Amino acid sequence: MSEVQPTGQLQHTAESSLNVQEMQFWLDKAVAWGQADSPDLHKDTCLHLRRLRDFLQQILTHIHSMSSTAETMKRLPLLGQFLGYLCWNPIVTADDSSRGLLLQCLWGLHSEHPSNAVERKANQWIRKVLCQLTTEEDDIATQVFMKHVNVPPKEYHRKVLKKMVAQLRENIGRSCSSLSSVNRSCSCDIVLATSDACVPLVTYPEAVPLISALLQRPMTCVKETLSEDFLEALSSAYASRSLSLEGQDLVSLWFRSLSSLEEAVFGLMESVVIRGCTPQMLEQQVAHSLLPKACAMHCSMFLVVGDIFRSTLKQAEKNERMKSLIQSFTRSFLRELALLLPQMSVPLKAFFPQSPPSLLAPLLTLPSEMPQEAWRNHLNWLSRSLQRLTEEEEEGGGSGRSTRGHHRVFEAWFLLVQCAHWVHVAVQLLATSGPEDSGPLLWLLTFYHHATNRWHHRAAHLAQAREAWEHLLAVFVASPHPAPADRLHSLVTLLSPPAQTTPPLAPSLAISLLVNFAVFCQLPLSASTEILQTVVDQSGVADEAACVLSSLELRLNEGGCSSSNRVHLRIEGLQYTITHKHSA
Incomplete structure (x- = not known):
């Protein structure tokens, strides 16, 4: 078995359980793979690895x-010749399963007590192969390895992989040349073949440099330079945590693979929307996901993520967790975009192609970017602009124009959800100002919480919102304290209304107003705490109120609006009371 024989037809025996034609097929493959080092042969080897493993398992059983x-x-x-060719194929030996089966076959042929010349010669050849495979030269190391032949030494594994990675990286060292002739070979063909050859290596840490080099290769050619199998293998390995990708490599994978980007977005939605988390944890998870940064770098990725959010929100308009995710994502995206703007050539409107152009800049402007005295006028203008859009929709009636109008209204509302910092400022102003000129702010708040009801219930909801606001104004500003029980009962009814024909006011709207009144009113903290605690306990919305308090605290800490130390102390006191009693 020590000498490699010329390729020939395998002898068929009736006793053999292996198919002769299959044996001949795999021997021819092994010979061909060992005759040259080319991307095409690498690709062919990788494509046949799974079937080769099955065949090696048959041999082992035999x-x-x-x-x-x-x-x-x-x-x-000719079994020895076949196994010998495979032992020197770096792609086969780099694949953990194939290598394990190959070495088990060799160990199975080793005779503990050789009884004839054939077995003694086989033992000599097997020892030589195993010794060379383990990259060790002393007999002790060989003996230790052979006792544990099912798992090869890590040192050998690393050396084989490093050699394999180095060879493959050499294939992609050249940049793609512009093709002046159809007969010229584009180097991207080599990159494509190399990415195919990398498929079985994606879970190995030693292959990360090659994976990074492939992902970071600029897309300067009309050809797709990375294979779908390679991208799919990367996405699968990353999703199963078998591969660690960070920074630009992960962004590049998302940019090249739509499925991996979608999976990342749905994974983020599952972690923060379905499972739930605090506003502070939401901010951390969104930023840690790298998705906002990736979207700031690639407009096309932002459009994909926006479409996923848009489609989800159409099915769950009142899902406050989903709204919070969209708002947190947009804030983080805008921060990342601001860092890139000096060197970016993509206009801001390219990221929001479906949004009404007249509303884009006013909504994307942060409250901290203008004087506090200008907030009310800015909000009044936003409210009037949105009202005009809804009125145009209603005037469309049952025509096709109505469908287009509804689309425009939805896109305006979706942009308002993305830029909900102005909704939060509107609620704060409603809690800190008198009854004068409250109409536009209440309309904006109602539109945000009841966008798709259109004209059917808009008037009724606006009336309910005004009723809730007037109740809160009376309790926190005009009423003696402690507050009369009947007024508190009215607030409880607004938060948990009985079944009625007209759809009730969104509880999130009433809770937001209630919390902002408790935080910003001039009542002593003890009085505000008593009112808030009574209402949320009887309504069963303690968790929702605590979430609004946390969101408000986060917004104030980020500089979304001016605030005093008194406001922060009141938030802390209200949070402690609600969470302490609720947990008790």
């Missing part, structure tokens, strides 16, 4: 069924 090595070699005389 070896175990034989009474001796001599009998095995008599029935399969």
Whole structure:
């Protein structure tokens, strides 16, 4: 078995359980793979790895069924040649499963007590192969390895992989040249073949440099330079946590693979929307996901993420967790975009192509970017602009124009959800000002919480919102304290209304107003705490109120609006009371 024989037809024996044609097929493959080092042969090897593993398993079963090595070699005389070719194929030996089966076959042929010349010669060849495979030269190391032959030494594994990675990286070292002739070969063909050859290596840490080089290769050619199998393998390995990708490599994967980007977005939605988390944890998870940064770098990715958010929100308009995710994502995206704007050539409107152009800049402007005295006028203008859009929709009636109008209204509302900092400022102003000129702010708040009801219930909801606001104004400003029980009962009814024909006011709207009144009113903290605690306990919305308090605290800490130390202390006191009693 020590000398490699010329390729020939395998002898068929009736006793052999292996298919002769299949044996000949795999021997021819092994010979071909070893004759040259080219991307095409690398790709062919990778494509056949799974079937090769199945065949090696058949061989191993066959070896175990034989009474001796001599009998095995008599029935399969070219088995040693076949295994020998595979032992020097770096792609086969770099694949953990193939390598394990290959070495088990070799160990199965080793005779503990050789009884004839064939077995002694086989043992010598097997020892030589195993010794070279383990990259060790002393007999002790060989003996130790052979006792644990099912798992090869890590050192050998690393050396094989490093050699494999180095060879493949050399293939992609050249940049793509512009093709002046159809007969010229584009180097992207080599990159494509290299990415195919990298498929079985994606879960190995030693392959990360090659993966990074492939992902970071600029897309300067009309050809797709990375194979779909490679991108799919990366996405699968990353999703199963078998591969660690960070920074630009992960962004590049998302940019090249739509499915991996969608999976990342849905994974983020599952972690923060379905499972739930605090506003502070939401901010951290969104930023840690790298998605906002990736979207700031690639407009096309932002459009994909926006479409996912848009479609989800159409099915769950009142899902406050989903709204919070969209708002947190947009804030983080705008921060990342601001860092890139000096060197960016993409206009801001390219990121929001479906949004009404007249509303884009006013809504994307942060409250901290203008004087506090200008907030009310800015909000009044926003409210009037949105009202005109809804009125145009209603005037469309049942025509096709109505459908287009509804689309415009939805896109305006979606942009308002993305830029909900102005909704939060509107609620704060409603809690800190008198009854004068409250109409536009209440309309804006109602539109935000009841966008798709259109004209059917808009008037009724606006009336309910005004009723809730007037109740709160009376309780926190005009009423003696402690507040009369009937007024508190009215607030409880607004938060948990009985079944009625007209759809009730969104509880999130009433809770937001209630919390802002408790925080910003001039009542002593003890009085505000008593009112808030009574209402949320009887309404069963303690968790929702605590979430609004946390969001308000986060916004104030980020500089979304001016605030005093008194306001922060009141938020802390209200949070402690609600969470302490609720947990008790």
